[in-house]
Amino acid sequence: FNNPAVxxxxxFSLGFLHEKDRARTKLHYGTHVECIYALMTYGIPTDAxxxxxxxxxxxxxxxxxxxxxxxxxxxxxxxxxx
Numbered sequence: 001f002n003n004p005a006v007x008x009x010x011x012f013s014l015g016f017l018h019e020k021d022r023a024r025t026k027l028h029y030g031t032h033v034e035c036i037y038a039l040m041t042y043g044i045p046t047d048a049x050x051x052x053x054x055x056x057x058x059x060x061x062x063x064x065x066x067x068x069x070x071x072x073x074x075x076x077x078x079x080x081x082x
Contacts, residue, residue, distance in 0.1 A: 007027075007029065010027060011027075014027075026042075032051075032053070032055050033053060036049065036053060050062070
């Protein structure tokens with residue numbers, strides 16, 4: 001986020017996280033490409049992200065997951081609560 005007001009809101013919001021969670025949170029600022037490169041330095045491959053370099057959403061894996069969940073829920077044994 002390149003907007004200083006948004007950065008302030010995000011930093012304020014981090015105060016509501018548990019200390020352990022805050023220690024595991026790293027904010028990345030800059031353009032989309034800069035953030036992707038920053039994540040790659042932590043070993044996160046770009047194909048693991050649900051967004052392309054151009055900023056388009058990758059929906060295929062999510063839609064496949066929804067399809068599997070619907071199948072599983074339709075095939076629950078009788079008298080099973082969800």
